[in-house]
Amino acid sequence: xxxxxxxxQGRRRGRGARERILSASQQLFREQGIGHTGxxxxxxxxxxSKRTAYQHFSTKDELVTEYLRRFDPxxxxxxxxxxxxxxxxxxxxxxxxxxxxxxxxxxLCPYIAAAVELNDPQHPARRQAHDYKRAIAARLADTARxxxxxxxxxxxxxxxxxxxxxxxRTRVLNADAFRTAAAIAAVLVDAAIPR
Amino acid sequence: xxxxxxxxQGRRRGRGARERILSASQQLFREQGIGHTGxxxxxxxxxxSKRTAYQHFSTKDELVTEYLRRFDPxxxxxxxxxxxxxxxxxxxxxxxxxxxxxxxxxxLCPYIAAAVELNDPQHPARRQAHDYKRAIAARLADTARxxxxxxxxxxxxxxxxxxxxxxxRTRVLNADAFRTAAAIAAVLVDAAIPR
DNA sequence: CGTTATGTACACCAATCAGTGTGCTTAACC
DNA sequence: GGTTAAGCACACTGATTGGTGTACATAACG
Numbered sequence: 001x002x003x004x005x006x007x008x009q010g011r012r013r014g015r016g017a018r019e020r021i022l023s024a025s026q027q028l029f030r031e032q033g034i035g036h037t038g039x040x041x042x043x044x045x046x047x048x049s050k051r052t053a054y055q056h057f058s059t060k061d062e063l064v065t066e067y068l069r070r071f072d073p074x075x076x077x078x079x080x081x082x083x084x085x086x087x088x089x090x091x092x093x094x095x096x097x098x099x100x101x102x103x104x105x106x107x108l109c110p111y112i113a114a115a116v117e118l119n120d121p122q123h124p125a126r127r128q129a130h131d132y133k134r135a136i137a138a139r140l141a142d143t144a145r146x147x148x149x150x151x152x153x154x155x156x157x158x159x160x161x162x163x164x165x166x167x168x169r170t171r172v173l174n175a176d177a178f179r180t181a182a183a184i185a186a187v188l189v190d191a192a193i194p195r
Numbered sequence: 196x197x198x199x200x201x202x203x204q205g206r207r208r209g210r211g212a213r214e215r216i217l218s219a220s221q222q223l224f225r226e227q228g229i230g231h232t233g234x235x236x237x238x239x240x241x242x243x244s245k246r247t248a249y250q251h252f253s254t255k256d257e258l259v260t261e262y263l264r265r266f267d268p269x270x271x272x273x274x275x276x277x278x279x280x281x282x283x284x285x286x287x288x289x290x291x292x293x294x295x296x297x298x299x300x301x302x303l304c305p306y307i308a309a310a311v312e313l314n315d316p317q318h319p320a321r322r323q324a325h326d327y328k329r330a331i332a333a334r335l336a337d338t339a340r341x342x343x344x345x346x347x348x349x350x351x352x353x354x355x356x357x358x359x360x361x362x363x364r365t366r367v368l369n370a371d372a373f374r375t376a377a378a379i380a381a382v383l384v385d386a387a388i389p390r
Numbered sequence: 391c392g393t394t395a396t397g398t399a400c401a402c403c404a405a406t407c408a409g410t411g412t413g414c415t416t417a418a419c420c
Numbered sequence: 421g422g423t424t425a426a427g428c429a430c431a432c433t434g435a436t437t438g439g440t441g442t443a444c445a446t447a448a449c450g
Binding site: 113119121133134157187 | 310366
């Protein structure tokens with residue numbers, strides 16, 4: 001009569017709690033927003049006891065901050081490092097990535113979402129968002145420099161703004177705006193990089 | 196000992212309840228976000244009894260929707276109608292407006308905020324946001340046509356995206372991004388309008 | 391083996407929130 | 421002056437929330 005078998009595959013959900021919590025966070029915070037995701041629901045999805053969750057993250061805010069930090073490694077994964085593309089092509093390829101799937105509506109950059117949902121500008125997660133956005137702009141500027149742009153910093157900042165605009169607008173209009181952003185990017189890149 | 200004098204100027208707060216509620220909504224929803232503004236606080240600021248508030252708006256969602264509808268009249272006030280500017284100048288002037296004040300940080304377009312905070316895509320306020328954004332793009336397109344742009348609809352959509360990008364990015368970075376957007380706009384307008 | 395992390399179950403707390411019920415007061419209008 | 425609509429005070433409900441306390445179970449490791 002032992003209650004050993006509880007997990008989905010008959011296994012005890014055991015050891016990997018922290019990972020499951022973070023993974024559930026990514027899913028739920030993205031789908032429902034941070035504010036509309038309760039810790040109870042999150043624990044249920046992660047198949048983790050509430051107590052365990054609070055042993056890993058002493059506060060919801062802490063979990064949110066760690067959830068955002070998790071994206072850092074992926075900084076536009078495989079785009080900046082793709083050596084099969086010229087620097088110029090890489091600058092434009094950024095705008096193809098975010099289109100994840102046809103049924104995955106309103107993806108919305110998690111950092112923008114966090115910056116809107118968390119009103120306190122001092123919130124550590126807001127800082128995380130700030131740093132990430134600056135990092136993206138910096139990588140874009142690096143690539144722009146590599147491509148021989150006249151003012152790489154400016155072009156990097158401009159392209160970053162286009163990304164954010166596409167993300168926000170996609171959310172509000174419920175329709176892809178990255179194509180428009182890509183078209184603008186093409187104009188800017190052409191104008192900034194002498195051939 | 197009658198409790199007549201309660202309002203700020205010794206007047207009873209009386210008759211104008213609905214207006215005060217809407218006005219408090221604009222202030223609080225903008226400053227704190229919709230989700231972080233409770234009806235109790237809102238009523239306190241509006242100097243309105245809770246009962247009265249619920250006689251005007253049977254639900255918080257209804258109030259939110261009405262709050263968003265209120266912006267429609269102001270569609271970028273005084274910019275599109277400013278006949279002292281050429282159409283081309285009007286297209287660029289749009290990017291000067293949003294800078295309200297130096298201490299008024301993170302203004303963030305209320306429609307983007309609403310679209311992020313309200314997860315349900317069916318929410319009437321989301322629809323309101325959608326319509327407003329489309330309206331802005333349409334007015335921009337009209338002005339672009341007036342200015343003789345080759346593809347007015349495209350230019351309108353592009354400029355609208357720049358506005359949203361600047362709003363979102365200003366929020367995340369806590370620093371003005373409209374100057375960057377204006378620079379991009381200048382490039383696009385120059386490229387699209389034959390001289 | 392025994393110890394030590396790690397995880398679990400479940401009840402519980404205090405706070406907050408949207409929304410109501412009730413009875414009373416006041417201003418506006420005829 | 422009397423009716424009516426608008427507003428008010430205030431207590432209250434029911435649900436949800438973030439977070440704890442407690443006692444127990446199990447897996448890993450030496």
